[in-house]
Amino acid sequence: MPNAPGTVPPPRHPPAYLALGFLVGGVTGASLTALVSGFVVGVTPLVVTGLVLPALSGMLFFLATRPRVAREAAEVPRTALAAIESLEASEGEASDVPVRFELSVAPDGAAPFRVEVRQDVHLSELPGYRPRGVVVVEYPPERPWKTRIVRRPTPRWEERASVARVDPAPGPVLRHEVPSDCLGSLLSLLGLLIGAAVVLLLFRADLFGAPGDTGTPGRSVSSLSTDPGTR
Incomplete structure (x- = not known):
């Protein structure tokens, strides 16, 4: 397990x-x-x-x-059912809208957990996501904060999601924070x-430059001091 x-x-x-x-x-x-x-x-x-x-x-x-x-x-991702606790869509001009989801994930044979994810959703698919709706998700077993909603689940998982009821999972909320x-x-x-x-x-x-290097002016002064002058 x-x-x-x-x-x-x-x-x-x-x-x-x-x-x-x-x-x-x-x-x-x-x-x-x-x-x-x-x-x-x-x-x-x-x-x-x-x-x-x-x-x-x-x-x-x-x-x-x-x-x-x-x-x-x-790492093989794990598939599970999740209930949408809340969602918040951001404004955008593109066809895909960034959406923040808070999910209660209920894996088979494992403890449920709550996670917050941000995922782009097409405008035509956005009405299909609603609070307490059940969706199919995938996540790496060792990194559950990287949960992603499966947009095109297999018929078996799609049928399970249509009839399942997922209870709210206890906190805290897992977040992939930077x-x-x-x-x-x-x-x-x-x-x-x-x-x-x-x-x-x-x-x-x-x-x-090398320390202590006095350069040409020092040599000029030395030569002038030793050259006898004429008056």
Whole structure:
């Protein structure tokens, strides 16, 4: 029997999201600083660093996330019946309207749960969705907050939905939320500043010159002091 989904919403600030924001900010700051500095002072290694760093970071990110993406793609979604507790359609000019649904999902052989989803619905199909109406949904067993309404269910599930009655599920409501406050933005800004500072520190000799170099004027003064003058 499949495990019942948990009743705790996903963390609002997952560490992976915060770390990714910091790394993206660092790569962006380092790349922009290297490109601008390299073009201004004519230092080829800086220009190359600014071009290679984003490509290398993108490749590493792809390799790091590939196992998770493959695992999620191989996960077989679960089908269940759900009752519409409430719905709210947003205004739009396109034929598909964004709709927020709050659903009570009743999986077979598992604990019911309540979830909030946002899904586009065609204008011609919108009247078919009403409060306390029963619909067919699919969701990944390990990520129930990604529940989606099946627009064209199989005849068997469509028949079940037409005669079924789903009781309201207890809360809390599962939501697929993305951090929206300033914590992620602050970490991205911090990463951007640190990335820029690292580039300036590593290439300070090319950008600002070697310390202690007095240049040509110092040699001119020395030669004048040792040259006997004539009156």
